[in-house]
Amino acid sequence: MKKLLLVSLLVIAMMLFVGGVASANGGPHGDYTATTDACAGCHRAHTATSDNLLMADSTYDLCVSCHGGSATGANTNVDDGVFVSGRGGDEGTSTADGAALLGGGFVNYGGAAASSTHDPTGADNMAWGAGNERGVLAAISENLDCASCHDPHGSPNYRIIKEEINGVAVTVAQSDEGAGKNYGVVSWSAQQSNVCGACHNPYQHATADTTTGTFTHAVDVTYGGSTSFTDGNGDTVSVDLASGYVVCQTCHFPHGTSASMTGYADGAGPAGDSALLRKDNRGVCQACHQK
Ligand code: HEC
Ligand code: HEC
Ligand code: HEC
Numbered sequence: 001m002k003k004l005l006l007v008s009l010l011v012i013a014m015m016l017f018v019g020g021v022a023s024a025n026g027g028p029h030g031d032y033t034a035t036t037d038a039c040a041g042c043h044r045a046h047t048a049t050s051d052n053l054l055m056a057d058s059t060y061d062l063c064v065s066c067h068g069g070s071a072t073g074a075n076t077n078v079d080d081g082v083f084v085s086g087r088g089g090d091e092g093t094s095t096a097d098g099a100a101l102l103g104g105g106f107v108n109y110g111g112a113a114a115s116s117t118h119d120p121t122g123a124d125n126m127a128w129g130a131g132n133e134r135g136v137l138a139a140i141s142e143n144l145d146c147a148s149c150h151d152p153h154g155s156p157n158y159r160i161i162k163e164e165i166n167g168v169a170v171t172v173a174q175s176d177e178g179a180g181k182n183y184g185v186v187s188w189s190a191q192q193s194n195v196c197g198a199c200h201n202p203y204q205h206a207t208a209d210t211t212t213g214t215f216t217h218a219v220d221v222t223y224g225g226s227t228s229f230t231d232g233n234g235d236t237v238s239v240d241l242a243s244g245y246v247v248c249q250t251c252h253f254p255h256g257t258s259a260s261m262t263g264y265a266d267g268a269g270p271a272g273d274s275a276l277l278r279k280d281n282r283g284v285c286q287a288c289h290q291k
């Protein structure tokens with residue numbers, strides 16, 4: 001009897017575990033059943049208005065029909081970079097209403113207009129460093145849109161990041177994908193830079209790479225010092241590590257930023273704008289180096 005109980009407890013535990021993984025993707029994205037209704041949220045069999053049988057004019061239009069600023073259907077408003085409860089999305093997260101999203105914002109962030117973004121509309125296929133040297137624009141395999149980085153059908157990766165981006169296999173362990181996931185609190189795995197390295201490969205080096213005529217800041221190295229700095233005026237900047245590692249997202253947002261660049265920081269670097277940086281000017285540097 002006791003043995004039976006133990007076995008059935010084990011089975012229940014295993015079911016719960018599978019259940020936890022199964023609910024990882026969220027919303028209409030993935031873990032589909034044999035008789036799912038989800039396909040009809042995005043596809044029309046005969047009356048689609050764009051290729052891939054989408055019921056919107058483009059992948060971008062489809063995504064922002066739920067995730068956009070004035071949309072309903074998803075609580076993660078990626079245009080304004082904010083979680084808004086009650087839009088008909090997934091309330092089963094522990095994200096606070098009004099929390100700033102970890103990805104930044106495509107149109108606004110923190111209530112201010114975006115100063116640089118990845119262009120998610122499918123208009124551009126030239127990425128810095130793609131298969132080439134840093135600071136040089138080169139073509140990637142397709143025009144960039146939301147589905148260049150995310151798989152709308154779900155994925156075993158963190159935040160349904162695609163398993164193959166720009167022809168490169170990408171692994172980013174799920175670190176916060178169970179019930180109660182939080183879109184406002186960092187919990188990145190050490191593999192987070194792999195997302196960015198798939199398109200900007202020469203930027204991803206653990207030691208300063210000098211093989212191409214330019215040097216680059218180390219990425220994917222551990223850092224044990226303070227990641228927060230308060231200046232004489234009482235202004236504080238902090239950055240986040242990924243399980244102890246410096247990753248691209250320590251300094252950059254993947255979606256867009258509203259950081260402002262002035263003085264020496266204005267127009268510095270080939271992109272000539274705020275380059276998706278998380279802090280005004282060079283706040284990201286001061287968070288760790290505290291000069
Ligand atoms: C959240 C919106 C969404 C849902 C839900 C969805 N799809 Fe898709 N689907 C897309 C988008 C966007 C593309 C184009 C992807 C791209 O551009 O890479 C696509 C592409 C496809 C493709 C062609 C490319 C491929 O991946 O093979 C097939 C087939 C497909 N979907 C089938 C389905 C089926 C079947 C379902 C339901 C089980 C479904 N989709 C649910 C958005 C969705
Ligand atoms: C260049 C790659 C890239 C593109 C393009 C991209 N995303 Fe993301 N997105 C990410 C990454 C990386 C994260 C994880 C952010 C984190 O947790 O730090 C993310 C997170 C998210 C989230 C979770 C909320 C958040 O901000 O953390 C949503 C929802 C989302 N993206 C939707 C979209 C939509 C819709 C588009 C197109 C309008 C899009 N993404 C375009 C890489 C991308
Ligand atoms: C029919 C509405 C709908 C459409 C269309 C839609 N989403 Fe979502 N998406 C959701 C909901 C609901 C969630 C759960 C979180 C929330 O409420 O915002 C979600 C969650 C996500 C997440 C976070 C997944 C995670 O692991 O936590 C990403 C990333 C995302 N969507 C990207 C996209 C992209 C890219 C597109 C377009 C190809 C798209 N979505 C289209 C409703 C939608």
Ligand code: HEC
Nearest residue numbers: 128135193196200203204219247248251268269270271275
């Ligand atoms: C320590 C902070 C930091 C980290 C980590 C970091 N970057 Fe940057 N990045 C910057 C700054 C600052 C700029 C602005 C230009 C400059 O100062 O070089 C920039 C600019 C860029 C640009 C615009 C083109 C250019 O060369 O200026 C790209 C693309 C880029 N980074 C990609 C990446 C990728 C991909 C990773 C991870 C593999 C990464 N960055 C990691 C700070 C960082």
Ligand code: HEC
Nearest residue numbers: 116118119126127144148195196199248252254271275276
């Ligand atoms: C699917 C390919 C792809 C991935 C993945 C990708 N990028 Fe990009 N990135 C691009 C393209 C294309 C551009 C230039 C056009 C644009 O801005 O959308 C760009 C531009 C940039 C810029 C310059 C933006 C500006 O100021 O003009 C930075 C910085 C950058 N990426 C950093 C990152 C970081 C950090 C990640 C990972 C979170 C990442 N990229 C992931 C394709 C990609």
Ligand code: HEC
Nearest residue numbers: 208217218221222223239246250282284285286287288289
């Ligand atoms: C998350 C913490 C962190 C941030 C943010 C950061 N750094 Fe660093 N920095 C490091 C670490 C760790 C090293 C040592 C890398 C190594 O192992 O060689 C380093 C090394 C350096 C070096 C010495 C480089 C060399 O090749 O010897 C310089 C210069 C530097 N950083 C400047 C910057 C600048 C400028 C910024 C802002 C754009 C910045 N750092 C942002 C952690 C950080």
